[in-house]
Amino acid sequence: MLKLHGAPLSNYYNMAKTALLEKGMEFEEVLAPPSQEADYLAKSSMGKIPCLETDQGFMAETSAILDYLEEIEAETPLLPADPYQRAKVRELARSLELYVELVARPGYNALRGKDVPEHAIEAIKAGLPKGMAAIQSLAKFSPWIAGDQFTYADIVGYFTFVLAKLSAEANADLDLFAQFPGASEWFDKVGERDSVKKALADQKAARG
Numbered sequence: 001m002l003k004l005h006g007a008p009l010s011n012y013y014n015m016a017k018t019a020l021l022e023k024g025m026e027f028e029e030v031l032a033p034p035s036q037e038a039d040y041l042a043k044s045s046m047g048k049i050p051c052l053e054t055d056q057g058f059m060a061e062t063s064a065i066l067d068y069l070e071e072i073e074a075e076t077p078l079l080p081a082d083p084y085q086r087a088k089v090r091e092l093a094r095s096l097e098l099y100v101e102l103v104a105r106p107g108y109n110a111l112r113g114k115d116v117p118e119h120a121i122e123a124i125k126a127g128l129p130k131g132m133a134a135i136q137s138l139a140k141f142s143p144w145i146a147g148d149q150f151t152y153a154d155i156v157g158y159f160t161f162v163l164a165k166l167s168a169e170a171n172a173d174l175d176l177f178a179q180f181p182g183a184s185e186w187f188d189k190v191g192e193r194d195s196v197k198k199a200l201a202d203q204k205a206a207r208g
């Protein structure tokens with residue numbers, strides 16, 4: 001059986017977990033913090049979470065995990081059938097990670113009451129509006145982020161914005177959805193899915 005290693009506090013872990021839940025796949029959760037210990041680095045080369053344990057070995061990087069799940073379980077697809085549309089979903093998911101999640105991430109300390117260095121705040125203020133403009137040009141919200149099919153870009157988007165919105169508010173006094181028609185409605189709609197509710201409930205329980 002597949003084993004997902006990581007922790008429910010991680011937004012990346014929750015992306016992989018939500019995809020497994022959406023697909024109705026059997027999996028076991030193995031609680032593992034990020035680690036630079038040799039035995040964990042052998043499973044996840046940067047020591048990050050999540051990583052997925054399969055019969056053939058381990059893999060890390062959420063985008064690789066999402067693509068792998070899609071290839072082994074195509075009955076409940078999280079990508080469109082058409083190659084161009086599949087690439088557009090991947091383009092959107094990659095853009096969410098590179099231009100929103102990773103830009104907002106240096107500000108997450110503010111959400112734990114810790115200091116964020118001034119240079120990081122400046123990078124968030126400069127980078128997030130640019131990243132959001134890119135997402136705005138790609139997102140459709142009709143009703144899902146990439147069009148009429150619920151895809152893994154919805155999952156990546158949801159768990160990106162859960163934290164990125166808070167980071168933008170705390171560090172840059174910026175409402176990421178303010179000038180983004182359809183974004184709030186889409187976010188709420190994704191949040192109503194059983195898979196997402198389960199991941200959030202487990203996250204809440206882990207916070208104690």
Ligand SMILES: N[C@@H](CCC(=O)N[C@@H](CS)C(=O)NCC(=O)O)C(=O)O
Nearest residue numbers: 010011012034048049050061062063
């Ligand atoms: N690019 C990685 C990012 C995963 C990631 O950053 N995970 C965080 C937890 S949310 C982590 O393990 N942080 C510890 C570290 O960076 O050493 C992925 O797509 O899975």
